[in-house]
Amino acid sequence: TRMVGATIMAHGDDQGMVLPPNVAPVQVVVIPISRTDEERAAVEAALEPLEQELRTVMTASGPLRWQVDRREESPGFKFNHWELRGVPLRLEIGPRDVAAEQAVLVRRLDRAKETLSLNAIGGQLAGRLAGYQQEVFQRAIAFRAANSHEVDDYDTFKATVEERGGFLYAHWCGDSTCERQINEETGATIRVIPFESSGGPGKCLIDGRPSSQRVLFARAY
Ligand SMILES: [Zn+2]
Numbered sequence: 001t002r003m004v005g006a007t008i009m010a011h012g013d014d015q016g017m018v019l020p021p022n023v024a025p026v027q028v029v030v031i032p033i034s035r036t037d038e039e040r041a042a043v044e045a046a047l048e049p050l051e052q053e054l055r056t057v058m059t060a061s062g063p064l065r066w067q068v069d070r071r072e073e074s075p076g077f078k079f080n081h082w083e084l085r086g087v088p089l090r091l092e093i094g095p096r097d098v099a100a101e102q103a104v105l106v107r108r109l110d111r112a113k114e115t116l117s118l119n120a121i122g123g124q125l126a127g128r129l130a131g132y133q134q135e136v137f138q139r140a141i142a143f144r145a146a147n148s149h150e151v152d153d154y155d156t157f158k159a160t161v162e163e164r165g166g167f168l169y170a171h172w173c174g175d176s177t178c179e180r181q182i183n184e185e186t187g188a189t190i191r192v193i194p195f196e197s198s199g200g201p202g203k204c205l206i207d208g209r210p211s212s213q214r215v216l217f218a219r220a221y
Contacts, residue, residue, distance in 0.1 A: 004131035017086030018109055021129040021134045025058065028066040028125060029082045033075050033094035046098040046118060053122035059129050083108055088132050091121070111136060150214065154205045156180075157217075161186045167218050173204035182217070183207055192216040 021027050031049060034040040047068065057064035062072065069078050075092070082090055092104040103121060105114045109132060116124055147166035151157045157170055172178060182205065183189050193215050201212050 016084035018136060019086035019088060021059065021088045021133045022061040024065070024086060024088055026065050026067055026082075026087045027129055028054070028064065028083070028089045028091060029078075029087050030054075030066065030068040030091045030093065031075060031082075032068065032070060033092060039095040042095055042098050043093055046093060046101075050093075050103075050121065054125075057122050057125050059126050060133065064125060079106075089125070106207050107132060109139075109194060137168060148216075151205075152202065156187055157182075157188075157205055161188050161217075161219055165219060167191070167216055169214040169216055170205050171202035171213075172215050173207060173209035173211050175204070175207070175209070178204055178206035187219045188217040189220060190215050191218045 030047070030050070032040075032043045034043050051068065053127055054064055054066050057066075059065075069082070071078065073081075079090065079137070086108060088108050090106050090108070096116075097103050100116045103114050105116050105121075105124075105128065106112070107114075107128075124168065138193055148169060149160050149164065149166065150169045151160055157168060160166075160168055172182075173191065179190060193213075201210060202214070203209065204211050
């Protein structure tokens with residue numbers, strides 16, 4: 001996939017995926033926490049108005065995509081389950097939270113926790129998701145910058161793809177024959193033709209013809 005301009009990439013960590021909220025199939029998962037029947041009843045009573053409110057929340061990518069995980073599993077199991085799938089936000093509600101009319105919002109990105117008043121949650125989620133989206137985007141940009149190399153000749157290009165991978169900024173004349181040769185010999189494809197040229201004109205890696213700017217290559221994984 002080639003894109004002009006900035007690309008957004010989903011990155012993960014050792015706990016699985018991190019998804020941008022605008023593309024996440026589930027943006028918020030609600031985890032009710034209870035040990036006894038009384039606790040469960042109290043939590044369910046608090047969930048009812050909350051669920052009604054969640055149905056009305058609009059986000060940058062349409063109506064809020066959310067669900068309540070009522071499975072008979074431990075909270076830890078559920079936290080892990082949804083973290084692995086990259087769900088941006090989870091809302092934990094236990095009996096003590098209900099008593100205090102609050103819930104705990106946890107971000108997948110950095111596991112930062114925030115206590116929110118139950119009746120304020122509906123009004124806060126869209127903003128929280130928009131901020132999260134922006135942070136994932138900034139991380140992707142920073143990740144790309146940290147893993148980018150500028151190369152000027154084909155031997156260095158091949159060695160860099162092999163040894164370091166990542167993203168390579170190199171000159172290309174615009175001819176699909178050169179692009180195909182690079183792809184066949186190194187597995188790298190052109191990902192981005194930057195809006196702003198980096199470093200000015202140069203010569204194509206393959207045939208030495210003039211190139212007005214570097215393009216971004218990466219190998220498909
Ligand atoms: Zn060329």
